[in-house]
Amino acid sequence: MSPISKNELLRLQKKYGNDVEVGKKLGVTRQRIYHIRTKYGIPSTRADHSKRDDKLFAMREKGATFQVLSDKFGIARSNAYYIWRKHQEREEKAGGKASGVRARASAEKKILKTPIKHARKFEA
Numbered sequence: 001m002s003p004i005s006k007n008e009l010l011r012l013q014k015k016y017g018n019d020v021e022v023g024k025k026l027g028v029t030r031q032r033i034y035h036i037r038t039k040y041g042i043p044s045t046r047a048d049h050s051k052r053d054d055k056l057f058a059m060r061e062k063g064a065t066f067q068v069l070s071d072k073f074g075i076a077r078s079n080a081y082y083i084w085r086k087h088q089e090r091e092e093k094a095g096g097k098a099s100g101v102r103a104r105a106s107a108e109k110k111i112l113k114t115p116i117k118h119a120r121k122f123e124a
Contacts (some may be wrong), residue, residue: 006040013037017045056080057087 004026012022019033026033037044056069060080062073069080 004036006042009036009040010121012041013042013045019044053083053087056083060084 012025013019016022016025019030019037019095023030023033052073056073059069059072060066066077066080066084068076069084070077073080075083
């Protein structure tokens with residue numbers, strides 16, 4: 001591969017989004033693109049993910065389905081769910097209120113831990 005300039009790599013990264021796609025375009029591995037990118041001091045596109053994740057979480061809280069989220073952000077439905085779940089866990093740890101599936105699971109655990117006070121004894 002002939003050397004690629006920093007500006008050319010930035011342009012390709014902006015156009016294709018990640019090392020894998022840039023590597024495919026240039027006919028090299030993602031590892032080679034990573035090496036060149038770090039040599040030039042170019043940050044990964046993952047730095048932009050926190051903004052995307054915040055938008056995804058806000059849309060989900062307003063009722064958007066995971067299919068809509070995956071189409072809007074160009075990710076798999078399972079990734080949209082994963083991002084939403086991780087964001088929700090962070091909010092719960094920070095003192096936010098639990099909602100949805102997590103809240104129900106938490107309530108069910110409390111119910112299961114509660115001792116039964118008036119259990120009938122069945123005779124065989």
